[in-house]
Amino acid sequence: MHYTGLVNRYRSRLPFGPEVKAVTLNEGNTPLIELVNIPRQAGFEGRILVKFEGLNPTGSFKDRGMTAAVTQAVHEGSKAIICASTGNTSAAAAAYAARAGITAFVLIPDGKIALGKLAQAVVHGAVVVQIQGNFDDGMRLVKEVAQTAPVAIVNSINPYRLQGQKTAAFEIIEALGGQAPDYHCLPVGNAGNISAYWMGYKEANGQKSTATMFGYSLEAFADGKLPKMAGYQAAGAAPFLRGGRVANPETVATAIRIGDPQSWDHAWAAQKESGGWFDECTDPEILATQRLLAETEGVWCEPASAASLCGALRDIKSGKIAQGSTVVCTLTGNGLKDPDIVIQGGLKDLIQVAAERSAVERAILAKLR
Numbered sequence: 001m002h003y004t005g006l007v008n009r010y011r012s013r014l015p016f017g018p019e020v021k022a023v024t025l026n027e028g029n030t031p032l033i034e035l036v037n038i039p040r041q042a043g044f045e046g047r048i049l050v051k052f053e054g055l056n057p058t059g060s061f062k063d064r065g066m067t068a069a070v071t072q073a074v075h076e077g078s079k080a081i082i083c084a085s086t087g088n089t090s091a092a093a094a095a096y097a098a099r100a101g102i103t104a105f106v107l108i109p110d111g112k113i114a115l116g117k118l119a120q121a122v123v124h125g126a127v128v129v130q131i132q133g134n135f136d137d138g139m140r141l142v143k144e145v146a147q148t149a150p151v152a153i154v155n156s157i158n159p160y161r162l163q164g165q166k167t168a169a170f171e172i173i174e175a176l177g178g179q180a181p182d183y184h185c186l187p188v189g190n191a192g193n194i195s196a197y198w199m200g201y202k203e204a205n206g207q208k209s210t211a212t213m214f215g216y217s218l219e220a221f222a223d224g225k226l227p228k229m230a231g232y233q234a235a236g237a238a239p240f241l242r243g244g245r246v247a248n249p250e251t252v253a254t255a256i257r258i259g260d261p262q263s264w265d266h267a268w269a270a271q272k273e274s275g276g277w278f279d280e281c282t283d284p285e286i287l288a289t290q291r292l293l294a295e296t297e298g299v300w301c302e303p304a305s306a307a308s309l310c311g312a313l314r315d316i317k318s319g320k321i322a323q324g325s326t327v328v329c330t331l332t333g334n335g336l337k338d339p340d341i342v343i344q345g346g347l348k349d350l351i352q353v354a355a356e357r358s359a360v361e362r363a364i365l366a367k368l369r
């Protein structure tokens with residue numbers, strides 16, 4: 001059957017009746033790719049699989065939440081949506097608003113936004129408002145403005161966002177033959193995604209989730225096992241590690257450059273109930289992992305996404321993640337969104353030679369050894 005997006009695929013497990021028309025770009029249904037080289041090099045006898053969310057229509061997992069949020073907004077008659085964004089939420093909001101024929105207002109921080117993401121908001125015709133502040137300032141302003149202006153907030157404080165995002169857990173369970181992994185690792189910024197996955201895993205196992213406020217089906221289709229949830233933050237933007245809000249978050253992983261996570265309680269519960277943990281990765285570690293994944297497995301994710309694998313590999317090495325287990329890492333966004341970061345670090349590898357056969361041959365032979 002033709003796949004028409006996650007609202008239609010999982011409608012009975014989402015707060016949408018049959019009468020609600022999905023606003024969709026056929027998001028979801030992303031591949032769960034088993035890593036072959038990295039586990040071997042790490043001496044890991046278990047399995048590491050990456051859920052490559054960078055293959056969603058606008059290149060990040062935000063499309064899962066956005067199809068649900070915009071579907072509901074349009075169903076309620078909204079003519080405009082608004083969000084604060086480090087880049088990917090605005091890209092998704094812009095595209096789904098275009099699809100629905102409504103207006104998207106996006107508040108982005110000044111600077112520190114990947115060029116590809118900004119271009120996406122522009123090309124899809126969003127109204128881009130650049131504020132002299134960071135994401136946390138933008139989030140505060142969006143909440144204030146939406147109190148009076150006729151605009152629907154589509155940040156992850158909108159409960160429909162997490163509803164859409166939880167479907168990634170359903171897909172993973174299906175791909176693993178009706179079973180959750182032993183560990184699920186992901187980057188944490190605003191903390192909506194880790195909350196959504198935990199909700200998805202619980203519901204797939206027939207358990208009521210703390211975030212459940214709608215009366216849809218909780219019929220189990222998994223075998224009862226729940227994963228340990230591990231959330232990794234960038235060291236310069238790690239409120240969960242510091243035990244509270246971080247005033248001036250800084251990291252190259254701009255998608256998780258957030259100091260005041262909106263889903264704090266749900267994310268904390270996910271980590272605690274599952275027997276998981278939070279940890280942090282430095283910028284150099286994050287960039288090295290992004291490069292490792294691209295060079296040894298052929299998968300290019302954006303810096304923030306690499307935090308999941310970065311943390312997982314460290315915890316495998318220390319034994320915190322047990323040998324022989326199945327580990328899933330969410331790769332939240334596509335590396336193509338932020339080529340600058342790679343070019344900055346990688347141009348030194350460029351070989352320049354004369355336009356002559358002998359020069360090119362010499363260059364090639366030197367590399368073949």
Ligand SMILES: *Cc1c(COP(=O)(O)O)cnc(C)c1O
Pocket residue numbers: 060061062088089156187188189190191192193194255256302304305332333334
């Ligand atoms: C939004 C985003 C995150 C962080 O997800 P949260 O739900 O805010 O924790 C991580 N990586 C990428 C690429 C993102 O776009």
